[in-house]
Amino acid sequence: MVTTETHQSQDLLVPSQNQDLLDQQDQQDENQACPASALPGFDPETMSQGPVNAITVLTLLDKLVNMLDAVQENQNKMEVHQVEMEGVVRGIQADMTKLSKSHSHTSNTVSKLLDKSRKLSVTMKEVRDKMERQGVQVKKLEANHAHLINRNNFKVLIFQ
Numbered sequence: 001m002v003t004t005e006t007h008q009s010q011d012l013l014v015p016s017q018n019q020d021l022l023d024q025q026d027q028q029d030e031n032q033a034c035p036a037s038a039l040p041g042f043d044p045e046t047m048s049q050g051p052v053n054a055i056t057v058l059t060l061l062d063k064l065v066n067m068l069d070a071v072q073e074n075q076n077k078m079e080v081h082q083v084e085m086e087g088v089v090r091g092i093q094a095d096m097t098k099l100s101k102s103h104s105h106t107s108n109t110v111s112k113l114l115d116k117s118r119k120l121s122v123t124m125k126e127v128r129d130k131m132e133r134q135g136v137q138v139k140k141l142e143a144n145h146a147h148l149i150n151r152n153n154f155k156v157l158i159f160q
Helices: 017-033 044-049 054-151
Strands: none
Touching: none
């Protein structure tokens, strides 16, 4: 994480003229290492002409502090946004887990219903076959009964 301390609380010391010359040489060395476009309003030719004005240094430092504050603020915003996104992702993951469990439950229920449907279909087929066999037997009995009636050849025996 990035620290959130501000640069406003730091004290700036203005160097004496002897230190100005040493600082000017140090700054020239540092300025050669970093591009001039990094600090707007920075002119290396003006800096090499004479001693650096303390106000110029303070202005550059103030701009630098403002840029650092802006970067830090953007980083903080990005961290907050990332935390929010993590929460959203966790919510989506939880919803996906619930959906997966629900789908699994539904799949199991559908499988059970299909099994019951198959069993019912088999039972219905067995019942239909049995009904057809009984129908054939009934037709045979009716035919036999009709034959006996046509012959009038049956006797009633009464046993006492």
